[in-house]
Amino acid sequence: MKYIFNPKSIALIGATDRAGSVGKGLAINLLEGKKKRALFFVNPNRKNVLNKKTYPQLKDIKQGIDLAVIAVPAKIVLQIVKECCEKKVKAIIIISSGFAEIGHKGAVIQKQIQGLLERENISLIGPNCLGILRPSAGLNVSFAPFTPKAGRITLISQSGALLDSIIDASFNKSYGFSAIISYGNEAGLKLTDFLKWADNDSKTKVISIYIEGLKNGREFFEIAKKIKKPIVVLKGGKTKTSQKAVSSHTGALAGEAEIYSTAFKQAGIFEVESIEQFLDVSKALAWQPRCKNGIGIVSNGGGVAILAADYCDKYNIVLPDLKFKMPKKWSQNNPLDIIGDADSEDYALAINSLLKQENIYGLIVLQTVQIMTDSLKNAKIIIEAKKKFKNKPIITTFLGEKNTRKAVDLLEKNKIPNYSDPLEAVEAIRALIK
C-alpha cells in the first residue's frame, strides 16, 4: 500500500492540456505534489503538458516507477497495462471507464487486466475510479476539483461523483481527510482491503464509506466487524425493488434496505441517512472520543434545551439527574437551563460541574445569543474544559451566525464540533455513544 499512498515516483499515462479533460485534471493535481516525489507525464501526441516535458512511452523513462496512473481510452488500457508490467511498476491506478460497468465486453477486458496484474504481483485500483488522495503526503492522484485539507477522516466511496461533491463541500469547513479513496470496479484492491489499511493507518481516526451495493456482503460484514476504528456508512439505493411473485413472507419482508441496515448495525457500523449527516457524524468521530450513554446538556435558552431533550428521548440517550449544588434560578435538572442572562462565569460553572459528575460521560453545550452572551469567551471556556476532561466528548450548538462566527471558528480549530441545530448536535453525540 505504501506505493499507493506515498509513492516515490509517479507516471501519468494520458496527461494532457485538453481543457475539461480527466487527463488535465489529474496532471494539475499531481503537479501540486511535484516537490514530494518524481513525476513523469506520458503522452506520444504532445511534447509537453502544462509546461512539463512528456515522454512518448513509459519505457522511455529511465527511472523506476512506483505508481502508474492510466487515464487513456478503454480500448488501449490493456496495452498500457502490459507496458507497465514490462516497466515493473509497483502499483497501478486505472482511472479510465469502459469496463465491467458497461457490460459483458468491458468485463472481459477487465478480467484480463485483473489476471495479468495478479500474476505480476502489481497492486491495482479501479478501473473506473476518481483516484486517491492523501493530503498529508501532498498526494492527489485524482481529477477532483482541488486537494482538501489534511485531517483524520478516511473517506471511501463507490461513487466518484459523490466524492467530488464532498471534496468541494469541504472547502471552507474545518475538518480534513487522512485519505480519500474511490475504489471503482474493484478489479484489484477491494473496499475491504481499504478498510483494513485505514484501521492500521495512524492518521485515520474515522472511516466513512459511501456504498451503493456490495459484491460480497458477508465478507464485508465479517471484516467490518473486526475493524477497531469507528465506521460511518451512507448507503444509496434503498427503494424497494419489486419482489418476485413466488416468495414466502420472509422473502417478501427481508428487503434489500432492511438487510443492509441489519448487517451494518450487527457489524457495529453507524448508518446515516443523508450526505449532511454523513459529514456531521464523521466530523464528530474524527475529533472527539467515544463515550458511554449518559449525557449532560447545558443551555441558556429553555426552548433549545427542550428540543435537545426531545431528540435525546427519540434516540434513547440517557440524561442523568444532576447531583451538584447550583444557583436557585437554574432549572435544577438535565437539560440544565442556566437561563438567558447567563454570563461566561455561569457557563464555566455549569460546564465544569456537569463534566465532573461521574455518570455524565459527554456534554452538549447549547448557546443562544442574548445581550450578555460573550460567545468568544464561552468558546474559550469550553476549550479549556475539554483539555481538563480529556475522555469526555463535548459537542456545541452556538445558534446564530453574525455574533457567533468567530467563536465557532475558534471551537472548530480546537476540534470541538459545532452544529447549527440541536438535532444535529444530538445526532453527533449519538454516534459517539458506544
Next chain:
Amino acid sequence: MLLSFEETQIILKKYKIPYAKSGVIKSEKGLLEFAKDVGYPLALKISNALHKTDVGGVILDIENKKELIESYKKISKISKEIIVQEMIKGEKIIMGAKTDSVFGPIVLFGLGGIYVEILKDISFRLAPITRVEAKEMISEIKGYDILKGARGKQGVKIDELETMLLSLSDLIVKEDIKEIDLNPVIANSKQTIAVDAKILA
C-alpha cells in the same frame, strides 16, 4: 420450489423445531382415527400452497366429530391433499430465514398476523446468531410487551422462542435452501410450537 409437507417435516425434525401434531389425510377414516388419537380442537389445511388462507384452504377451531366431517367435505373440494393438525391457541409469531444473495444466511422474527403484514414489526440478524442476539431480536420488537404478558394475559416462554430462533439459524446456515417461513409459530405460557412451515428450496 416449495417442499412437500413430508420433506418439510424431515428438516424440522432434524433441527429440533417443534411442530404441532399433524397427519396427512387420505380418507375420512384416517381423519377420524387421528381425531380419536389426538383429540379436539383441530384444524384442517390444504397441503403445499403458499397462501392457503386466501383460497379458503384453512379451517380452524374444529370442536367435534360433526364439525370435522363437515369441514373435511368442504375442504376436499379445494384440494385432495389435506393435513389435519391439533389446534393450539396463543400469540401468533412469525419466524423465518433466507439465504440472501448479498449477505448469505439471515434470520427474521416478528409478531405474526396483521402485525407483520401491515405494521412490519420485525427484526433481522445475519446468521449464525448467539442466544444473546436471539434475545435482542425478540426484545427489539415494538410489540415485545405483548410477549412478556400484558393486560392480564400471561406471557409466553421467551427462552423457547430464543431456542427456536437458534435452531432456525443453524438450519439456514447448514441447509441449502432459499427461504423458510414458520408462520405462525404459536406461543403461550405453556409451549412454543410451529403450526405452519414452508420451505423454498
